[in-house]
Amino acid sequence: xxxxxxxxxxxxxxxxxxxxxxxxxxxxxxxxxxxxxxxxxxxxxxxxxxxxxxxxxxxxxxxxxxxxxxxxxxxxxxxxxxxxxxxxxxxxxxxxxxxxxxxxxxxxxxxxxxxxxxxxxxxxxxxxxxxxxxxxxxxxxxxxxxxxxxxxxxxxxxxxxxxxxxxxxxxxxxxxxxxxxxxxxxxxxxxxxxxxxxxxxxxxxxxxxxxxxxxxxxxxxxxxxxxxxxxxxxxxxxxxxxxxxxxxxxxxxxxxxxxxxxxxxxxxxxxxxxxxxxxxxxxxxxxxxxxxxxxxxxxxxxxxxxxxxxxxxxxxxxxxxxxxxxxxxxxxxxxxxxxxxxxxxxxxxxxxxxxxxxxxxxxxxxxxxxxxxxxxxxxxxxxxxxxxxxxxxxxxxxxxxxxxxxxxxxxxxxxxxxxxxxxxxxxxxxxxxxxxxxxxxxxxxxxxxxxxxxxxxxxxxxxxxxxxxxxxxxxxxxxxxxxxxxxxxxxxxxxxxx
Numbered sequence: 454x455x456x457x458x459x460x461x462x463x464x465x466x467x468x469x470x471x472x473x474x475x476x477x478x479x480x481x482x483x484x485x486x487x488x489x490x491x492x493x494x495x496x497x498x499x500x501x502x503x504x505x506x507x508x509x510x511x512x513x514x515x516x517x518x519x520x521x522x523x524x525x526x527x528x529x530x531x532x533x534x535x536x537x538x539x540x541x542x543x544x545x546x547x548x549x550x551x552x553x554x555x556x557x558x559x560x561x562x563x564x565x566x567x568x569x570x571x572x573x574x575x576x577x578x579x580x581x582x583x584x585x586x587x588x589x590x591x592x593x594x595x596x597x598x599x600x601x602x603x604x605x606x607x608x609x610x611x612x613x614x615x616x617x618x619x620x621x622x623x624x625x626x627x628x629x630x631x632x633x634x635x636x637x638x639x640x641x642x643x644x645x646x647x648x649x650x651x652x653x654x655x656x657x658x659x660x661x662x663x664x665x666x667x668x669x670x671x672x673x674x675x676x677x678x679x680x681x682x683x684x685x686x687x688x689x690x691x692x693x694x695x696x697x698x699x700x701x702x703x704x705x706x707x708x709x710x711x712x713x714x715x716x717x718x719x720x721x722x723x724x725x726x727x728x729x730x731x732x733x734x735x736x737x738x739x740x741x742x743x744x745x746x747x748x749x750x751x752x753x754x755x756x757x758x759x760x761x762x763x764x765x766x767x768x769x770x771x772x773x774x775x776x777x778x779x780x781x782x783x784x785x786x787x788x789x790x791x792x793x794x795x796x797x798x799x800x801x802x803x804x805x806x807x808x809x810x811x812x813x814x815x816x817x818x819x820x821x822x823x824x825x826x827x828x829x830x831x832x833x834x835x836x837x838x839x840x841x842x843x844x845x846x847x848x849x850x851x852x853x854x855x856x857x858x859x860x861x862x863x864x865x866x867x868x869x870x871x872x873x874x875x876x877x878x879x880x881x882x883x884x885x886x887x888x889x890x891x892x893x894x895x896x897x898x899x900x901x902x903x904x905x906x907x908x909x910x911x912x913x914x915x916x917x918x919x920x921x922x923x924x925x926x927x928x929x930x931x932x933x934x935x936x937x938x939x940x941x942x943x944x945x946x947x948x949x950x951x
Contacts, residue, residue: 532581545639595758749806
């Protein structure tokens, strides 16, 4: 045990079954980001059948996206309580049931509750646990894994939109919703492969209980600690992550980014038509963005995984944000088709870089144990920004009849997010790390450093305690013996599957 030779430790395996987890995360990410946009194919048929306007019908996608982002803390608590696999299985069933029930809707309100709330909640319960499990399986190759998983968004968007059009033409919107509901059952299959990674199993006492257990269930994150009093505490939502400087910087950056990042893509087609571009060529501009995005995400993930660049992934993320913002600013006066194509290439490249790096930066900032809580809180914050940015841009377009100022505002917000990220990382985070000699004790240290410290250092004293977040006490069952704070790794034993 004391030798320094090659051995399989309790850390992420960086391969093996992790590639199956990566494939499942690719599919779930594609459904989560592509499905709400692909449903817009059915809007004209819904407007005709229900006699509603476009804005009323578009609330179906808006509610779906709001549920995807806004239920982040709920998903974090459920993952911490039950694990990734059960939450994803239930989420797949909810997403499928929502679309199936929507096919029988007779009013728009019923569509809001089924396709909007139910399907959106199901997608949220799949998206967040899949990212958590991906972080448990990959450490050294995690930037590449995040980039490949993020590529599911443009791939599925480019596939689901034509598929939805074909379903609409052959089966109508009701038959299309029914078949799409069946397609969403693939999320259950993705949840089924979320097996917990191999890791140490805690030593059990004579009564068969493990009061000092750090349970490695399907999330690897059902943390239970047993103090000397014999009361078990379970961390449900680690709100103390909000006091972490790295998390605060990331949260502000994401809020500013979400205000303007999605606006150009939403207004691009109408902006091109307003510039005199034919309808077919204007629609092809989004395809150009999607094709470049597909290539940019895994390429940027591989680039961020290089040994020299990975410690500076926060600066790479800020560079991607500034590039995206400057692209919007420089293309605000683009009126020719060639200039718009150049904008789409540059926008797709920078947009793909942002998509590939955003969750990698968060994982590196807060570490794997606190990532579920941090992700839930960030998604909630992003939901607020998404509900402010694009709708406000649409109202400005209606009031001013001018797209130029919208591109200036959106580009300024995204560029400001990148500048803030770079300056805050340089001035605040680096200075705090220099003042603290042991980064392994700080919550904001990267989990790469945490993993190295865990392998190389000696075990902590028995009385050492970690900071706790929002905890719910539990009374132990009768017969529970004294707690054993230390854990013994038993080679050859895997964590229990759920």
